[in-house]
Amino acid sequence: MPWGPPVLVVLAVIASLAGLTINPKTVAAPPTVDYVIVAGAAGLRWEDIDPQRTPNLWREATQGSIGWLSVKSAQRVTCPDDGWVTAGAGNYAAWPPLNPLGPCSLDPPAITQPDQIGADLTDQALAVRENQDRLSFGAVPGALAESVRCTTAFGPGAALAAARPFGRVDKYQPALTGDVKTLLSSCPISMVDLGTITGSGADRQAAVEQADAALAKVLAARPDRSLMLIAGVSDTDRTTRLHVAIAEGAGWDGGWLTSAGTGRDGYLQLVDLAPTVLSALGKAAPEKLFAGRTATIVDGKPADLTKAVQGSHNADQRAGAQHAVAEIFFKVLSIVQLLLFLLIVPVMGRARRHAGPTGPALPPPRLVAAFEVALIAAALAIPAALLADASPWWQAKHPAWWFGLVTFALVAVGTAAVRSAPRFRRTLWPIGAVAVIGTVVVGVDLLTGAQLQLNGVAGYSAIHGARYAGVGGVGLGVFVSGLLVVSGWAAQWVRKPWRPLVFVLLGGVGVVMVGSPFLGADPVGAIAVTAGVCVAAAISTGGWLTFPRIAWAALAGLAVTIGFAVVDLRRPALEQGSLGRFLSAIAGGTGGPAVQRAASSNGQTLLESPLTVLAVIGVLMLAFCQFSPWGGLQRVFGLHPALRAAGAGTTVATLIAGALGGSALTVAGAAAAATVPTAVLTALRVLLHAADRTRAFPVLSEPDKTGVVSKTRAPSSPNAGPAR
Structure with a gap:
């Protein structure tokens, strides 16, 4: 056997591996901040945002970086509670009871307030046990909150994301009332529930306008050196959609959001929010708990928001x-x-x-x-x-x-x-x-x-x-x-x-x-x-x-x-x-x-x-x-x-x-x-x-010039040819 083929085979294998050694280009991380505010609205989609009806959402999307948010959780369809607890776990999680086929429940989770400062999630221990024992993602509800000294939550949905694994929400307000500015600057992470967007037509528009009004209160009270993350954290029915993702703050002004988890410009996962929050605060993510990756920014977003997310660019x-x-x-x-x-x-x-003289044509x-x-x-x-x-x-x-x-x-x-x-x-x-x-x-x-x-x-x-x-x-x-x-x-x-x-x-x-x-x-x-x-x-x-x-x-x-x-x-x-x-x-x-x-x-x-x-x-x-x-x-x-x-x-x-x-x-x-x-x-x-073969003909006997009888061959099929 010649040595040429084996040597070239080895060289081809080496060349293949060499083609895989090139590292992807690294993207510089935005500067760190002192505060991160995550404002979520279950069901919020890009088609809901309008410069006249929702001026605050429109302005944030125009000034900041945007993307399409995939709200995958541990459930086949991510309902509001599942979305909020996934955002706080940094991993694919679900909120009990686990119901992969039934309609989404829009009822708020059970919350008690033993004092005037924080709150307790009644079913948090059950949620931790269900996610650890029955689901295969290894999610720990409350992993994000456990990574910082304290969290603040406004609204029941936000409490699911801000609670610690044992159920404690450090600072809690059922709504955006009281001294919002002081509360937003009291903890490095604040979770805000802007409401739930459901239905269609006038009712949906009214819900979106209410969410935009709530966002206006947050923007007016946000502290300096803060990052605002706005997300449509879940679906609200059995139809899965892509939702809104906006990041606005110093270093996040313009561009598409992406992450190593998606590898696609303009796309982000719900599980990417938690590592993004900690990265923006300059903190390391907990080991073995987060499934998401830190969001980064790439250029290419059109200046006109309508062209970016509507018409031929409507990814949803x-x-x-x-x-x-x-x-x-x-x-x-x-x-x-x-x-x-x-x-x-x-x-x-x-x-x-x-074989034989007769047979099917x-x-x-x-x-x-x-x-x-x-x-x-x-x-x-x-x-x-x-x-x-x-x-x-x-x-x-x-x-x-x-x-x-x-x-x-x-x-x-x-x-x-x-x-x-x-x-x-x-x-x-x-x-x-x-x-x-x-x-x-x-x-x-x-x-x-x-x-x-x-x-x-x-x-x-x-x-x-x-x-x-x-x-x-x-x-x-x-x-x-x-x-x-x-x-x-x-x-x-x-x-x-x-x-x-x-x-x-x-x-x-x-x-x-x-x-x-x-x-x-x-x-x-x-x-x-x-x-x-x-x-x-x-x-x-x-x-x-x-x-x-x-x-x-x-x-x-x-x-x-x-x-x-x-x-x-x-x-x-x-x-x-x-x-x-x-x-x-x-x-x-x-x-x-x-x-x-x-x-x-x-x-x-x-x-x-x-x-x-x-x-x-x-x-x-x-x-x-x-x-x-x-x-x-x-x-x-x-x-x-x-x-x-x-x-x-x-x-x-x-x-x-x-x-x-x-x-x-x-x-x-x-x-x-x-x-x-x-x-x-x-x-x-x-x-x-294979069917083009010699046909069967009678064998003819005829004498040659010497008088010896010889046999003649049957004529070949005119269609005979090689199978090439």
Whole structure:
């Protein structure tokens, strides 16, 4: 075996790791302050703020830094009490009773005032016990208050955020009455409940105006050297939305709010408020308790607030439309692919005739051509959906129909491009061309900031609070499967010893694209890609996964994983990715809740996601094509072993990414939807080539010139040709 391929493989692995060592740029923290005032209004959204009706909120948003606030808590829908206790815990918390399905309770928590100074939360001990024993986030209600000498609260909601773990609120007023100025300057942290915004129409407007009037009292009494944080701390019904986040004070004048937890300019999490408060006061966050990250400021906010949060920049409207349309899209795609596979089974049964002079006729060429077009279109559905998110479909009166029309048009264009190519008749052209399209669409999106995936139908929603930047589960499935199929397609054109190099070179690019904090920002996905590439490279020259091949693949994957972990752990705590945070949690003894959350998320996603159906449909169809006598996939793998390696690598990568990332079969389902249709098309073509064989004719006997009788051969089929 020549030394060239192994040496280049090692160099490619080193180059991949080198691409991950670049640290994200650090953002200078704003100057510290003496006081932080957190003014919260449950249900407050950007559409509620108006320069005439809410002049104080409008002025604060114009002068300060702003963002879209994701109010994810330990509950599936964050009700007001859940939002306030999460803000005070700095972690995903919930207020008892835990009721994930019932309507939000707007009743205030039970509070007693044994003196004229502070107050006691009656159910705080129960809340601490419920969050520690029944929930998997390790939240401690009151962790923020326990980090400073005293806190002040105005209103019942604020008391939930300002109380200590044993329930004591140091200074409390049921409303903004009395000497507000003295109270705001008596403790470093003040929590203010501006009210609850519910309903619609005139009633909602009245509630918002009352909140703005309450804010006016706070602004008039705020002490010098103070930071004002204004937040819509929760939802108020069973509909999850994005809410208001404003930071105004010295050093916070202008720009978008962001944090290392979101990695996306203009987006903040509710759990980021607590570490931001302590950072602004110059205090360290408590160890092992906070899940949020300190908010920072980035430039780019338009001077006109209307342009920043309304119209084409209304992230809340887009995210809400995404949730509804995504469910419809993937259900329709599942049904279409299922029907397509069921209809093509008898066609594949006729494509390979039994031996003998008689047998079922081959399927009509027009029928085969129609199925080929349909299979290509089905495989291009998700890349087309990603591109469709570049259009403002979500602003239409009927967003689902507009999204469907745009996606259908893009599918038609992509199918026509693949079908009209001069090399279309080549056996491997459709599977390779479709894989290139999927890989390029996702790759270009990552290079341009993953704008198509944020709040996109084939991406992820900021409302869910799981991901805000980088590559999502659907995009990862399309990218990984496409990259490995392209590698297998290209590897067929080189000599066997050099095929592993093709996989490692292209796979190394994939590892950097997925794992880089500037691009995919998914270190777990990068590890999964590494594992898939190693498996594919090990069997790309043919044969099976023998023990030496498994050992070398495992060692290579382990080396990349360790290198990735070392790189991530060397970054500052606020710049670490999910892998670094997870390893830090394990080292600190708090990794158990993270594992429990991943397991819970896997179970929930497995049962609820339409992509699970796509994964099952794809596996069943591949099993039919692999093991049935007329399936054809076994012959494809025999003729093209690099494609078999790509299939094995895709299976390993998508399953690892889903299991470790908490998304179950989401990644595998997206990969199946993007690759199984063209794999079936390839198998059908190979079957049709296999049917082009010598026809049966009577054997004729005739004497030659010497009088010896000889037999003549039957004429060959005019359609015979190689399965290329």
